[in-house]
Amino acid sequence: MDEQPAGALWVAERKSEVDAILSRYPQKRSAVLPLLHLAQEARGYLAPEDMRVVGELLEMTPSEVSGIASFYALLHHRPKGRYTITLCQNLSCVLAGAEGLSQHLQQRLGIKPGETTPDGLFTLEETHECLASCDGAPALQVNLAYYGRMTAEKVDRLLDELKAAATNGHSEEGGDQRGL
Ligand code: FES
Known part of the structure; x- marks a missing residue:
């Protein structure tokens, strides 16, 4: 060394x-x-x-x-945005509206799943593996933090908060299980 x-x-x-x-x-x-x-x-x-x-x-x-x-989804092999938003697309979340949420996120961020916003702030991912937060469906993760019972309005608020945190130099997204 x-x-x-x-x-x-x-x-x-x-x-x-x-x-x-x-x-x-x-x-x-x-x-x-x-x-x-x-x-x-x-x-x-x-x-x-x-x-x-x-x-x-x-x-x-x-x-x-x-x-x-390569076995671990949380280890990344290409550059990502500061915040990786991973939206669950497994059954419970889909039944609770995850597909509409995906459309909303894509529209708000102007990117498709797998892409990163030009400012390097957000990467959008979708997973068909359950995030183990079905009681909070539809659920998503921002880096390692979980957010549940998400709606378009909550997603909008979350994106605004994350942008503000990045602008103010705060390094982290919100706490675990917020919104549950
Ligand atoms: S199906 Fe989405 S958290 Fe379980």
Whole structure:
């Protein structure tokens, strides 16, 4: 860990966190997910350089690391907006109006699912995997926070709040399960 390539500065910048993670696991490769999350926090997504560096730290090949990363929906392999809005399109949410909500979000943001707004603020995603918030259907996630019983009006308010938070330099979206 003495000399890090410019593409993975997070390893040097967050050395104490990297060391703490590494010390927590007797089996080195068990640290792969926490290290990948650290890399993603730093860059916003995982670049090939991150796979290589994490592999070096854990004595794994980049393709082994990449193979593990590809299993996890919350690990991203391309640049994303500051806020990733993931709208559930599983049965309970669809029955509660998720499709209309999707149309509304697409219209408000001017993007399709999988796209990011030109200002880099929002990425819209849809998932057919249940978000495990069926009691709050239709549900969505903003990064790691859950929002339930969403309506077009609530979505509008949420987007305004997120934009205001970004303008004021606040880093995070609202708390878990807001709106439930
Ligand atoms: S179906 Fe959407 S949260 Fe379960």
